[in-house]
Amino acid sequence: MRHALDTQSPVCVIGAGIMGAGIAQVAAQAGHPVQLHDARDGAALAAWRRLAAGLDALVAKGRLSAEAAQATLARITPATSIDAAAGTRLVVEAIVEQAEAKRALFAQLEAIVDADCVLASNTSSISITALARDLRHPGRCVGLHFFNPVPAMKLVEVVSGLRTEPAVAQAVFALSERWRKTPVHARSTPGFIVNRIARPYYAETLALLQERAAEPAVLDACLRGAGFRMGPCELMDLIGHDTNFAVTASVHDANFGDRRFVPSLVQRELVDGGLLGRKSGRGFYDHAERAAPGPATHAAAPAPALPQAARCRVHGHGALVDRWLDGLAREGRAFERVAESPWNGLELDGAQLRQTDGRQAAQVAAEHAVRDLALFDRTVGPPSAGGDAALAWGASGSASEAWQASAAQCLQAAGRQPQRLRDVPGLVVARTLAMLINEASDAVLQGVCSAADADLAMKLGVNYPAGPFEWLADWEARQVVALLDHLDTHYRGERYRASPALRERAWLQTATAP
Secondary structure: OOOOOOOOOOEEEEOOOHHHHHHHHHHHHOOOOEEEEOOOOOHHHHHHHHHHHHHHHHHHOOOOOHHHHHHHHHHEEEEOOHHHHOOOOEEEEOOOOOHHHHHHHHHHHHOOOOOOOEEEEOOOOOOHHHHOOOOOOHHHEEEEEEOOOOOOOOEEEEEEOOOOOHHHHHHHHHHHHHOOOEEEEEEOOOOOOHHHHOHHHHHHHHHHHHOOOOOHHHHHHHHHOOOOOOOHHHHHHHHOHHHHHHHHHHHHHHOOOOHHHOOOHHHHHHHHOOOOEOOOOEOOOEOOOOOOOOOOOOOOOOOOOOOOOOOEEEEOOOHHHHHHHHHHHHHOOOOEEEOOOOOOEEEEOOEEEEEOOOOOHHHHHHHHOOOOEEEEOOOOOOOOOOOOOEEEEEEOOOOOHHHHHHHHHHHHHOOOEEEEOOOOOOOOHHHHHHHHHHHHHHHHHOOOOOHHHHHHHHHHHOOOOOOHHHHHHOOOHHHHHHHHHHHHHHHOOOOOOOOHHHHHHHHHHHHOOO
C-alpha cells in the first residue's frame, strides 16, 4: 500500500483536548487541511476558539504574523461527525488513555477511511501492537507520541508495534520532520523511551522521602545543582501526582510487577489524599504560595578556605578535587597528591571526605577503620555562575561534630552549597543518574531505541541537561555498576540490578584498562 504523506495530505485529529488541539495546530501550521473531531458535543468548536485565542496572543507578542495565524485557523475545521475522517491520509487519535476506547475508535475508522490511510495513536504508554490487534490492516497502525505543549515541544516518539509496516513508521517520521519536530524511532514496549527511562528520576527521590533522608526542597535543590531544570518533587507537582502515579503503575503492571518500576507509597498517599500538586493547590509544596520553599543554604561567597590540618591529602580526580587543588596551591598550603587513589576526595589529619560509591558512610567508615568520615554526592560539571550549586552529603554516625562541620566547610571551599542528608547509600544525584543510565542501557539492549535516540529523547522530551549515555561517557561503566551493586546489596531486592549491557560494558572496560 502507498503510505506517502506530504504537506497537502488531509489530516484528521480525533480528540479536542489539549493534546489533540495542539496536534491540529501543528499540522495546520505545516499546511495540512485538518478535520478536528471530538465525540463530546461542542468540544471541537470550543477547541478551535481556544486555538484562535492562542494564535492571537502569539500575534500580539510578535511571535507570529496575523496572516499566518489566519491561514492556520482557516485550515482547521471543527467536525461534528467522525465521518469527516473520510478521504484523509492520516488520522491521529488523542482520546482518553484507555486501550479499549482506542481500539473501538480504530475499528470504527476502518469502515470510514481508505485502506492506505495511516492510523496513528498519541498514546503515551499503551501497546501499539495491542491497538492494532483487531484491525483488517494492522500494518498501518503506528504510535505518534507528542509531548505537551505540542506546539512548543520538539520531540515525537514514532512507535512501531509488531505489525507496523516499516514504510508507515518512516512516512510519519518524515512527516514529523516536515512539521519541524525531532522524531525518534521506538519499539512498542511499556513506556516507550521517555516514560520508561524517566521512571528512576521520580522513583529515587520518592524512595529517599520514604526513608526520610531529607525534605523535598533539599532533594530538589540537589538535582537542580546537577543541571536539571526542575527537581523531581517540583516536577511531580507540575505533572500531577495522579497522572505520574498512573504512568508508573501502568509501566509496573505492563512489566509483570518488575520491582524496578514499583510505585511509591509516598505518592499513593498524596493521591489518596487529593494532594495532586498544582492542579489541587497542594502536593509536596503549597501552591497557594508564589514559589516552593527552598532549602537552607550556606553562604559561599566568598568561598571559605579549607580547614587547617597538619596533614592534607587530595585523592583521585573530579571537579571538586580540582577546586581543592587550586585552593591549596593558591594558599600555599602543603599537601600530598594521591592521583592514583581508589577514591575521590580529601583527607585531613586522617579524617576523610569521599565521593559516594553507593555505600553508606557508616559502612565505609567500618570497612576502612576511619571514625571521622563523610561522603559527598556525584557532581555534574562545575557550578554555574549564579546558579544552584547545591550538593548532597552525609556523615557516618561515628563522625565527630567537629569533622561534620569541617566536611561542610570543605564543600563550601569547592564552591558548593552543602545539603545534609541522612546517611543513605548513593545519596541522591549519584543513585539517580546511575539508575537512569541503567534503564537506558536496558532499553537499548532490548531494541527499544538506539543510544543516540535515548539521549535525544531525554533531552528534548523531559529537558534533561544531558542524555544517559552522555553521562556514562564521563563516568566509568565499572563505577556505575559498582554503585548499583552496592545499592543492590544494601536493599536486597531486584530494583538495583545492573543491566546486562551495562555490566558487559564494565567488563570490557576492565579488560582493556592499562
